[in-house]
Each structure stands twice: as structure tokens, then as C-alpha cells.
Amino acid sequence: MQPILEVEHLKKYYPLRHSFLSSQCDAVRACDDVSFKLYPGETLGVVGESGCGKSTTMKAVIRLIEPTAGSVILQGTDFLSLRGNELKQARRHIKMIFQDPYSSLNPRMTVKEIISEPLDITKGYADREEREEIIVHTMQQVGLDPEFTNRYPHEFSGGQRQRIGIARAIILHPEVIICDEPVSALDVSIQAKILNLLKKLQRELGIAYIFISHNLGVVRNIADRVIVMYLGQIVEEGNNTELFQDPQHPYTQVLLSSVPGLSGGGPVIMQGDVPDPADPPSGCRFHTRCPYAAPICRLQKPELLENVPGHRCACHRTAEISLSGKAETEE
Numbered sequence: 281m282q283p284i285l286e287v288e289h290l291k292k293y294y295p296l297r298h299s300f301l302s303s304q305c306d307a308v309r310a311c312d313d314v315s316f317k318l319y320p321g322e323t324l325g326v327v328g329e330s331g332c333g334k335s336t337t338m339k340a341v342i343r344l345i346e347p348t349a350g351s352v353i354l355q356g357t358d359f360l361s362l363r364g365n366e367l368k369q370a371r372r373h374i375k376m377i378f379q380d381p382y383s384s385l386n387p388r389m390t391v392k393e394i395i396s397e398p399l400d401i402t403k404g405y406a407d408r409e410e411r412e413e414i415i416v417h418t419m420q421q422v423g424l425d426p427e428f429t430n431r432y433p434h435e436f437s438g439g440q441r442q443r444i445g446i447a448r449a450i451i452l453h454p455e456v457i458i459c460d461e462p463v464s465a466l467d468v469s470i471q472a473k474i475l476n477l478l479k480k481l482q483r484e485l486g487i488a489y490i491f492i493s494h495n496l497g498v499v500r501n502i503a504d505r506v507i508v509m510y511l512g513q514i515v516e517e518g519n520n521t522e523l524f525q526d527p528q529h530p531y532t533q534v535l536l537s538s539v540p541g542l543s544g545g546g547p548v549i550m551q552g553d554v555p556d557p558a559d560p561p562s563g564c565r566f567h568t569r570c571p572y573a574a575p576i577c578r579l580q581k582p583e584l585l586e587n588v589p590g591h592r593c594a595c596h597r598t599a600e601i602s603l604s605g606k607a608e609t610e611e
């Protein structure tokens with residue numbers, strides 16, 4: 281199957297102010313050489329500690345912020361080279377929903393105005409009647425009463441507001457939706473309803489999701505595959521079962537062992553604090569906190585290797601264990 285989205289060597293650096301003492305202009309390397317593929321209709325979970333670059337990476341993919349380097353191929357088209365009207369048209373295929381439905385909806389616009397905005401920008405209807413039909417149908421799809429089209433966001437609950445955000449995202453039937461912590465601001469009971477809605481829409485419309493969340497339980501519930509990020513880079517990628525049952529990277533093992541009820545990692549203790557993304561450690565960026573760090577980890581960046589089919593991991597130790605395992609079976 282062809283991927284719907286292919287991201288290669290994506291970088292986003294936020295420049296820091298020139299310091300008196302340094303002749304160099306440093307930058308926060310929020311997303312530093314990230315490559316992944318997204319396939320039609322799947323859900324790709326993205327996890328990692330706060331500040332590891334999840335939002336930055338995905339905002340750069342959709343060009344809410346312009347990437348520093350890299351390529352983004354959306355449905356076979358070079359998305360980063362698009363300008364003006366071409367970009368506007370291509371944007372209908374990829375949408376983003378955010379954590380906070382309070383701040384992502386314009387309080388001065390009615391629900392109808394908010395939902396129909398993408399439709400009007402792309403003139404995606406034949407006449408007024410069809411426009412009306414599309415709006416009513418979309419509201420029904422996300423479980424909003426079409427009677428409420430002329431109300432304002434503040435008249436809705438948090439969960440309903442997130443439904444408005446979802447309606448706006450799906451109205452043009454995008455192939456890809458990036459969900460950045462879409463349920464983190466909601467009560468647990470409402471979270472389940474919104475997750476079920478996202479799954480239902482995926483079945484009905486065949487949407488592929490990139491699902492960012494710090495909640496590993498939620499990611500385990502919704503994702504087909506998972507990417508683990510650390511300090512602006514992917515350290516592990518695998519399908520849901522493999523990643524949660526047999527995590528290979530020490531960082532993933534730490535993440536999983538910190539959540540009650542998620543096993544697989546065992547009690548791995550992480551040392552120290554997250555390093556400064558403007559001055560990341562040499563070699564493997566995780567070596568300063570890794571319980572297994574060896575001299576090579578300080579010197580050489582580990583490659584993201586596919587030791588098990590479909591399961592990639594960037595760790596010298598894992599690569600070595602996998603190599604010795606292979607040698608044993610060949611003997």
C-alpha cells in the first residue's frame with residue numbers, strides 16, 4: 281500500500297537570540313531529522329515527554345509553521361513546494377484538531393460560521409441549498425444537534441466544543457487529520473465519547489489519524505502504530521502490540537514502566553532531567569539518562585534500525601543484542 285503521507289528528514293529549529301558571549305546563533309532543535317510514513321485509514325500514535333517536539337513536528341508537517349528543512353509528500357505531491365491557491369487546495373486533504381477547544385474556536389463566530397468556513401474558502405458546494413445540507417449532515421456526523429447552528433462556542437460544553445472542532449476538520453473529507461492531544465482537556469467520561477467518535481468517523485470516512493498524546497493508555501486504545509519521540513527525534517516506532525508488549529528502546533521502557541497497568545518495560549530507572557534541546561547531548565541524545573549507556577553511546581548517533589520487521593529502534597545496545605541473536609540462530 282502506498283503511504284498517504286511521507287515525511288523525510290524534517291527539521292524545525294527555533295532560532296535563539298544572539299548572545300553577547302557566543303559568536304554563534306543557537307537554535308532550539310525542536311524537530312531534528314524526523315522521518316515517518318502514514319498509511320491510508322490507519323492511526324499513528326505519537327508519544328514522548330512534554331517538550332520532545334511532538335506538536336512542533338506535526339505543525340511543521342501541516343505548515344502551520346514553516347519547516348527549516350526536509351520533505352513532506354502528501355498523496356504523492358511535494359507539499360512543501362506548494363504556494364498560494366495550490367497550497368489552499370492541498371490543505372483540504374490534511375487538517376489538525378487541538379487540545380483546547382476553548383481557544384481554538386473563534387468566540388465571535390456561530391457554530392455554523394465556524395464549521396462552514398473551510399467549505400466557503402474552497403467553494404465546495406454547488407448552491408446555497410447544498411451548502412446547508414453539507415453543514416447539517418456534518419453536524420449530525422459528529423453528534424451535534426443541527427438546531428444549534430446559530431449558537432456561539434461558549435454556549436457548549438467542552439466535549440461538544442471538541443465536536444465542533446472535529447466537524448470543522450471533517451467537513452471537506454480530508455484523508456489525514458492530525459489530532460494534538462484532542463481529549464486531554466476533557467473529563468474521562470467525555471474522553472471515551474470523543475475517542476469513539478473519532479473511531480466511528482475513521483470507519484465511515486477512511487481518515488488516517490496522527491494522534492499525539494501524553495496518555496499512553498489512550499494511545500494504546502486508539503493507535504495501530506506508535507512513534508516514540510525524545511528530544512526532537514524518533515527513537516522507536518512499531519505496531520501497537522509490539523511496542524507495548526516488547527518495547528526495545530530504554531526510553532520507551534521507562535515511559536511504559538511509569539504507567540500503572542502497562543507492562544512490558546519492567547522497572548527501568550531514568551536518571552536526571554531532560555537536556556536542553558538547544559544543546560542536545562552528543563551521540564545518542566538519551567545517553568545522559570540511560571541506565572545502559574556505554575562509551576559508544578556518547579560518541580556515535582544510533583541509527584533507527586529495523587531489527588524486527590516493522591519495528592524500528594535507535595539504540596546501540598538493542599542493535600547489538602539483535603545482531604548476536606541473529607548470529608546464534610545462524611550457527
Ligand SMILES: Nc1ncnc2c1ncn2[C@@H]1O[C@H](COP(=O)(O)OP(=O)(O)OP(=O)(O)O)[C@@H](O)[C@H]1O
Nearest residue numbers: 294308310329330331332333334335336337494557
Ligand atoms: N515558538 C517557539 N519558539 C521557541 N521554542 C519553541 C517554540 N515552540 C516550542 N518551542 C520549544 O520546542 C521544543 C518542543 O516543543 P513542542 O511544543 O513541540 O513539544 P511537545 O512534545 O508538543 O510538548 P507538550 O507535550 O508539552 O505539548 C520545546 O523545547 C519548546 O520549548
Ligand SMILES: [Mg+2]
Nearest residue numbers: 334335336460
Ligand atoms: Mg504539544
